[in-house]
Amino acid sequence: LIDKKRKVLELLQKIPKGKVTTYAILGKKVGLHPRTVGVIMRGNDRPETYPCYKVVASDGRLGGYNQGSKEKIRQLENDGIVIKRGKIASLREKLHKFDNRGQKGLNDN
DNA sequence: CTCATGGCTCACG
DNA sequence: CCGTGAGCCATGA
Numbered sequence: 001l002i003d004k005k006r007k008v009l010e011l012l013q014k015i016p017k018g019k020v021t022t023y024a025i026l027g028k029k030v031g032l033h034p035r036t037v038g039v040i041m042r043g044n045d046r047p048e049t050y051p052c053y054k055v056v057a058s059d060g061r062l063g064g065y066n067q068g069s070k071e072k073i074r075q076l077e078n079d080g081i082v083i084k085r086g087k088i089a090s091l092r093e094k095l096h097k098f099d100n101r102g103q104k105g106l107n108d109n
Numbered sequence: 110c111t112c113a114t115g116g117c118t119c120a121c122g
Numbered sequence: 123c124c125g126t127g128a129g130c131c132a133t134g135a
Binding site: 043 | 133
């Protein structure tokens with residue numbers, strides 16, 4: 001378990017600026033379920049070391065934040081992410097793929 | 110070990 | 123598009 005947790009945290013650090021990811025993606029990446037990822041995030045003792053704010057829900061919702069959703073939004077905006085009504089704008093484009101597989105541009109909103 | 114929760118997601122209406 | 127219910131995993135009491 002610990003290894004997977006660390007893996008998730010490492011993946012967070014791999015996320016380039018201006019990009020985000022979802023709990024589901026991380027969960028699949030490490031072989032865990034989204035919920036577990038969320039729990040790990042909550043239990044993250046080093047939010048400044050691991051940018052857990054870059055993790056959002058599949059729907060593009062911010063989900064929550066141990067330090068407050070407000071803060072999460074600010075962090076995301078600081079990275080260039082645009083928040084629309086509490087949701088990520090063009091999440092599809094902002095999603096960071098940890099693997100170079102078929103990339104296709106799509107837009108929403 | 111069992112029970113309850115949580116930064117979730119998906120399937121049905 | 124939104125509300126509801128069920129699934130599934132880790133953590134803490």
